[in-house]
Amino acid sequence: MKDSLGRLAHANQLIDDEPPILHGAPGTIGRLERLCSALTRSLPATGVGLSLLTMDNYGGGTIAASNAESRVLEELQFSLGEGPCIEAYTSRRPVLEPQLSTHGMRRWPGYAAAAQEQGVKAVFAFPLQIGAARAGALDVYRNETGSLTDDALAQAVTFAEVAMGLLVDGQDGAQDGQTSSDLDDALAYRLEVYQAQGMVMVDLGVGIDEAMARLRGHAYAQDRYISDVARDIVGGKLRLNRDAT
């Protein structure tokens, strides 16, 4: 069993090892594309796609995919208005559909039919979220029916966490080998970290996404662990300023 630091570092290593995509997008999007490819190779899966969503269903879209087929399946969900990715985002929990032909057809008739035409038999969607903050979902496609193993599930969840981290950090944290998760630590999942995110929201008068980015940004700039910074904030020893960048 790997601790959280090991898991994230391992996932980032797999993404680093993924050959650069020819004419691939730069920055965050380029790294997300390699994330999709790395997860596809590692699980293994037929393909992986990543879409951003918004509450009003406008402004979302597919941001990265491991291959053209997966991209089509991602985009199809937006035109049909249904699918695992939308459901994972809306319900704020994973949507695991090991058999698209039965239960999946009842769930999303249009989407499941189209996916099966492409040979997809199972789909697993993971929301990109940290508590109330959410950005979209990561979809894993497979051309055989059956559940994900525990290891595969853990890996998919880890890659969704890495993707969420990249989106929270934006362009700044996206250089190869300089991933922000280097400063995530095994204690980053402590309750104080989430409490501190809420406190930073109030202190800075910003939304939860921005608060998370500022908390992480502060930790990176000071070269400190996020959990240490969070403890200082919750303990009343530290308060981020509105004017500081």
Next chain:
Amino acid sequence: MIAADQLAEVFVEVADTLVDDFDVIEFLETLTKRTAEVSSAASAGLLLADAHGQLQYMAASAESVKLLELFQLQYQEGPCLDCFRTGTAVVNTDLHDATMRWPLFAPRAVEAGFLSVHAFPLRHRQKVIGALNMFSTHTGRLEPTDVRIVQALADIATIGLLQERSVRSAEVLTEQLQGALNSRITIEQAKGVLARTHGIDVNAAFERMREYARRDHHRLTDIALAIVTDPTSHPDLTTAGTHQAHPTSAGSSDYP
């Protein structure tokens, strides 16, 4: 010995919840409260494993800093981790004798005023998905009948997470579990928002949020989500100074 009339009430309450559209975190909180009451434990709590097999705090009969620390310590060692790894209950463990077994956890639990500890596995088929933890301030032992009853309460927690019994139960359980883990994160974020808004500590913030949810019949998770995503959505709760002040030492000192 657990009293039958108490158990009957717990049974009715739990059944009432399960047939309704319920909030998983609130359900687990109620279950830990009732577990503590019927077994005369001082405190009870519940940890669930995330997708990586890592235990995470989910609910407790009371949220105090000391108690949350004891639950979080068990991510590394302690009765819950043992119980989770072996799938068998850890019962009647005297904390004074447990320093060798749990060098970090046992002394901290003693410091917090507890004398004995128990942990019961949450099981689904061949898998252990978490543990129900009880702390006592006395060394009274759980009798074999009590052990069976508390295990049944732990099983009810699993049933609550399952919601539907079907061939998809493994998938449903994972979906629910992941959803519950994220709800817990949302609640912590909301505690942070309220603590800062009102200059109170995070436990007082939790109490305020829960009271508000109860009073207006909202689900705790929905309220937490609303507080974080749209702080203006519940002005009674999120506007500074609208509640009677409950000043507490921590958190208020640095407020101007």
